[in-house]
Amino acid sequence: xxxxxxxxxxxxxxxxxxxxxxxxxxxxxxxxxxxxxxxxxxxxxxxxxxxxxxxxxxxxxxxxxxxxxxxxxxxxxxxxxxxxxxxxxxxxxxxxxxxxxxxxxxxxxxxxxxxxxxxxxxxxxxxxxxxxxxxxxxxxxxxxxxxxxxxxxxxxxxxxxxxxxxxxxxxxxxxxxxxxxxxxxxxxxxxxxxxxxxxxxxxxxxxxxxxxxxxxxxxxxxxxxxxxxxxxx
Amino acid sequence: xxxxxxxxxxxxxxxxxxxxxxxxxxxxxxxxxxxxxxxxxxxxxxxxxxxxxxxxxxxxxxxxxxxxxxxxxxxxxxxxxxxxxxxxxxxxxxxxxxxxxxxxxxxxxxxxxxxxxxxxxxxxxxxxxxxxxxxxxxxxxxxxxxxxxxxxxxxxxxxxxxxxxxxxxxxxxxxxxxxxxxxxxxxxxxxxxxxxxxxxxxxxxxxxxxxxxxxxxxxxxxxxxxxxxxxxx
Amino acid sequence: xxxxxxxxxxxxxxxxxxxxxxxxxxxxxxxxxxxxxxxxxxxxxxxxxxxxxxxxxxxxxxxxxxxxxxxxxxxxxxxxxxxxxxxxxxxxxxxxxxxxxxxxxxxxxxxxxxxxxxxxxxxxxxxxxxxxxxxxxxxxxxxxxxxxxxxxxxxxxxxxxxxxxxxxxxxxxxxxxxxxxxxxxxxxxxxxxxxxxxxxxxxxxxxxxxxxxxxxxxxxxxxxxxxxxxxxx
Amino acid sequence: xxxxxxxxxxxxxxxxxxxxxxxxxxxxxxxxxxxxxxxxxxxxxxxxxxxxxxxxxxxxxxxxxxxxxxxxxxxxxxxxxxxxxxxxxxxxxxxxxxxxxxxxxxxxxxxxxxxxxxxxxxxxxxxxxxxxxxxxxxxxxxxxxxxxxxxxxxxxxxxxxxxxxxxxxxxxxxxxxxxxxxxxxxxxxxxxxxxxxxxxxxxxxxxxxxxxxxxxxxxxxxxxxxxxxxxxx
DNA sequence: GATGAATGAGGATTCATTCAT
DNA sequence: CATGAATGAATCCTCATTCAT
Numbered sequence: 008x009x010x011x012x013x014x015x016x017x018x019x020x021x022x023x024x025x026x027x028x029x030x031x032x033x034x035x036x037x038x039x040x041x042x043x044x045x046x047x048x049x050x051x052x053x054x055x056x057x058x059x060x061x062x063x064x065x066x067x068x069x070x071x072x073x074x075x076x077x078x079x080x081x082x083x084x085x086x087x088x089x090x091x092x093x094x095x096x097x098x099x100x101x102x103x104x105x106x107x108x109x110x111x112x113x114x115x116x117x118x119x120x121x122x123x124x125x126x127x128x129x130x131x132x133x134x135x136x137x138x139x140x141x142x143x144x145x146x147x148x149x150x151x152x153x154x155x156x157x158x159x160x161x162x163x164x165x166x167x168x169x170x171x172x173x174x175x176x177x178x179x180x181x182x183x184x185x186x187x188x189x190x191x192x193x194x195x196x197x198x199x200x201x202x203x204x205x206x207x208x209x210x211x212x213x214x215x216x217x218x219x220x221x222x223x224x225x226x227x228x229x230x231x232x233x234x235x236x237x238x239x240x
Numbered sequence: 241x242x243x244x245x246x247x248x249x250x251x252x253x254x255x256x257x258x259x260x261x262x263x264x265x266x267x268x269x270x271x272x273x274x275x276x277x278x279x280x281x282x283x284x285x286x287x288x289x290x291x292x293x294x295x296x297x298x299x300x301x302x303x304x305x306x307x308x309x310x311x312x313x314x315x316x317x318x319x320x321x322x323x324x325x326x327x328x329x330x331x332x333x334x335x336x337x338x339x340x341x342x343x344x345x346x347x348x349x350x351x352x353x354x355x356x357x358x359x360x361x362x363x364x365x366x367x368x369x370x371x372x373x374x375x376x377x378x379x380x381x382x383x384x385x386x387x388x389x390x391x392x393x394x395x396x397x398x399x400x401x402x403x404x405x406x407x408x409x410x411x412x413x414x415x416x417x418x419x420x421x422x423x424x425x426x427x428x429x430x431x432x433x434x435x436x437x438x439x440x441x442x443x444x445x446x447x448x449x450x451x452x453x454x455x456x457x458x459x460x461x462x463x464x465x466x467x468x469x470x471x472x473x
Numbered sequence: 474x475x476x477x478x479x480x481x482x483x484x485x486x487x488x489x490x491x492x493x494x495x496x497x498x499x500x501x502x503x504x505x506x507x508x509x510x511x512x513x514x515x516x517x518x519x520x521x522x523x524x525x526x527x528x529x530x531x532x533x534x535x536x537x538x539x540x541x542x543x544x545x546x547x548x549x550x551x552x553x554x555x556x557x558x559x560x561x562x563x564x565x566x567x568x569x570x571x572x573x574x575x576x577x578x579x580x581x582x583x584x585x586x587x588x589x590x591x592x593x594x595x596x597x598x599x600x601x602x603x604x605x606x607x608x609x610x611x612x613x614x615x616x617x618x619x620x621x622x623x624x625x626x627x628x629x630x631x632x633x634x635x636x637x638x639x640x641x642x643x644x645x646x647x648x649x650x651x652x653x654x655x656x657x658x659x660x661x662x663x664x665x666x667x668x669x670x671x672x673x674x675x676x677x678x679x680x681x682x683x684x685x686x687x688x689x690x691x692x693x694x695x696x697x698x699x700x701x702x703x704x705x706x
Numbered sequence: 707x708x709x710x711x712x713x714x715x716x717x718x719x720x721x722x723x724x725x726x727x728x729x730x731x732x733x734x735x736x737x738x739x740x741x742x743x744x745x746x747x748x749x750x751x752x753x754x755x756x757x758x759x760x761x762x763x764x765x766x767x768x769x770x771x772x773x774x775x776x777x778x779x780x781x782x783x784x785x786x787x788x789x790x791x792x793x794x795x796x797x798x799x800x801x802x803x804x805x806x807x808x809x810x811x812x813x814x815x816x817x818x819x820x821x822x823x824x825x826x827x828x829x830x831x832x833x834x835x836x837x838x839x840x841x842x843x844x845x846x847x848x849x850x851x852x853x854x855x856x857x858x859x860x861x862x863x864x865x866x867x868x869x870x871x872x873x874x875x876x877x878x879x880x881x882x883x884x885x886x887x888x889x890x891x892x893x894x895x896x897x898x899x900x901x902x903x904x905x906x907x908x909x910x911x912x913x914x915x916x917x918x919x920x921x922x923x924x925x926x927x928x929x930x931x932x933x934x935x936x937x938x939x
Numbered sequence: 940g941a942t943g944a945a946t947g948a949g950g951a952t953t954c955a956t957t958c959a960t
Numbered sequence: 961c962a963t964g965a966a967t968g969a970a971t972c973c974t975c976a977t978t979c980a981t
Binding site for chain 5: 529530531532533536
């Protein structure tokens with residue numbers, strides 16, 4: 008819940024309308040901005056359009072964000088998932104097979120990040136990388152590196168438990184990241200893509216990629232094929 | 241008539257015309273434009289900068305391209321690889337294992353597309369998808385679908401020859417595409433990314449991904465692990 | 474009706490009303506506005522800044538003043554000195570030399586106008602003359618012309634008493650006004666001027682100018698030089 | 707001739723029209739800007755208005771000046787008179803009385819600076835002092851200090867030759883500066899001032915002030931009154 | 940009254956595009 | 961052909977003013 012604070016003020020029903028709106032403004036603007044920046048890119052998005060989509064006037068936007076660029080930075084910062092720590096913690100007590108672990112991991116990621124508007128940040132980091140290098144560095148620190156570490160940890164567990172063969176982790180992590188990144192990119196081109204692309208069912212796609220990876224990583228002595236992750240549990 | 245003209249340009253382009261253009265202004269402008277569009281995006285790129293990088297004046301650019309948008313379309317059209325047909329032809333007479341085939345395929349693609357400036361088009365199609373839907377459709381027709389078909393053909397060969405287990409091809413093609421796309425995206429963020437990312441050696445990355453995929457796809461009855469592709473030759 | 478309302482405000486302002494205002498918001502706002510208008514000019518001053526300096530909110534300012542322009546007019550009207558009548562009355566009963574009279578006059582003016590924030594109005598009338606012609610006309614009526622008349626009266630007394638030589642009063646009044654105006658302008662540039670300027674000691678400056686003028690105006694038959702004004706008393 | 711370079715391109719008749727205009731643009735813009743800045747102040751002047759008065763479009767202005775502020779600085783720098791050095795040189799060989807010298811000095815100043823549009827810079831330095839402190843410092847260095855030095859030099863000559871009594875030069879220079887500054891300020895309020903003010907004839911005003919000063923400064927032993935400056939030659 | 944959130948007209952600045960030379 | 965000066969529509973941002981609370 009990256010922007011949790013913007014969702015929970017529905018409950019404070021006793022607050023005056025104007026007040027409640029004021030509280031909600033930044034969140035509404037950030038949501039509108041995220042959608043538009045992802046859709047059209049930073050430069051091609053007009054602040055007036057962002058304001059309009061948030062249901063306010065141009066001037067109001069500048070009441071909450073000093074400039075278009077600050078808005079952009081806020082959009083990125085606000086939508087960066089804090090799930091990594093949470094997931095790291097959950098994995099400490101995970102008891103099942105590492106295949107299951109990976110399955111859980113990817114599906115949870117999809118449900119809470121990939122399938123949400125927050126996934127647009129990923130596209131944004133690719134599109135605007137050269138225009139906002141310091142934001143990319145920030146994203147790298149906050150999301151990419153922790154993400155790498157988490158995946159690495161899972162793979163190490165698999166190797167330690169003899170479930171996976173010996174892998175070059177520096178490259179193996181990309182075997183997980185690449186399909187997920189690709190999925191997000193594909194999703195965010197939907198509005199512009201041919202029907203054929205729509206056929207890409209995220210859950211089935213994830214399952215398929217996972218299956219291939221687990222096959223590919225299974226320890227050679229593991230007799231039978233690793234099969235579907237759930238089956239191995 | 242979104243992509244009508246693109247087909248014409250592509251197919252009618254006689255060799256003579258191409259030769260003339262290559263050594264003249266338009267080529268330099270297209271190269272400069274490609275670099276800048278990839279680096280900064282369409283909206284954030286100024287035509288004056290393109291002209292300057294090509295060593296001509298702003299006015300000259302409009303002598304060759306009706307508008308910034310036409311320039312963008314030309315950039316995409318001119319940099320779309322025509323390798324697919326060529327490769328399709330080569331594969332008709334390929335004699336080695338399918339693992340080798342895939343290895344050849346990916347490395348050839350990297351050398352002739354991925355490692356060249358033309359790979360930027362891929363990033364461009366992701367970044368600008370929503371702003372130029374008809375261009376994406378064109379790219380889909382000209383590059384993505386043929387690419388899918390080519391990969392599919394390779395995988396089908398592997399299955400037909402008993403080298404690969406039975407795969408759901410609709411998803412298996414993405415197992416090849418995703419890592420390659422990811423690699424391109426990563427390369428194009430270099431200018432803005434942390435040193436850690438620089439460690440990504442393309443050739444090793446490709447080999448690693450391929451190894452995992454081949455392991456993952458190897459026919460279950462294939463006794464031993466499929467091993468490195470080269471070993472199968 | 475450029476200055477109709479200004480006269481009313483000025484003359485109808487009962488003491489009671491003034492007292493009430495002084496201790497209330499409007500007075501603080503007028504003070505803050507005067508300072509800022511003098512410092513930055515009308516256009517470059519933001520009403521929000523005025524309100525903030527007066528310790529109230531932006532909205533409150535508009536409770537007391539219909540618009541920024543009305544605020545400006547009020548600032549000018551409220552800070553126009555009513556000393557002229559007072560001084561005119563005092564001079565009816567003045568007994569000393571005219572040199573003393575002028576000395577008194579200039580020093581009193583400096584103490585009660587020149588050295589106070591009200592002197593900023595003078596700068597304002599110069600800076601904003603072309604933007605607020607009707608205000609300048611009002612100022613002309615209320616301050617400049619009475620000021621001219623007062624000085625003229627003093628000079629005429631000097632001539633009548635044989636203390637001064639025959640002067641062209643139309644120009645002689647400026648010999649008094651110019652140095653005083655210059656002093657005010659210099660003071661109001663202090664915040665931006667070089668240290669050298671700071672050396673300008675107002676009292677000494679006034680004495681020096683006065684000395685030169687009295688020398689220059691002394692009746693030719695007056696034997697000795699007129700000397701310092703105090704000495705002549 | 708502060709903006710000499712902008713007046714002399716009329717002679718290069720052989721140059722193409724576009725070229726000539728290009729050369730003339732900055733000068734036309736600077737002239738228009740000077741007029742408007744003096745009239746309305748920096749903040750209240752719209753760049754579009756400056757451009758319109760110079761007969762060009764908004765965009766053209768930004769072809770020659772990076773920003774409104776740069777335009778302002780250029781206006782000030784271009785209109786700062788370089789007469790001081792010239793006059794300093796002339797005075798080395800001046801043979802007449804110091805009274806004549808001062809008379810020459812002030813009238814020359816009026817003809818070449820005071821009566822020209824360049825005099826507006828003086829008003830500008832007063833009005834905008836607090837908004838452009840660094841420009842004021844520059845003006846101080848380039849104009850005020852050299853001006854002080856020049857006047858000082860004249861007064862010292864008068865004292866050395868026994869024409870003037872012993873003066874406190876630190877304050878005496880202001881006796882010259884103040885009336886001239888006042889004259890400029892008065893002239894620049896004309897557009898907004900009452901008819902009475904118009905009666906101020908610059909040449910007569912200068913003569914009158916000069917007369918008073920010379921009387922005031924004449925050496926006490928000089929028997930008769932110093933008389934009109936011309937008479938002393 | 941007092942507040943400050945909201946507005947939107949206005950102004951500085953940019954940049955694709957035109958066109959005279 | 962090539963140029964680059966000129967244009968003005970488009971866009972970011974400011975700020976005087978309003979008004980619901």
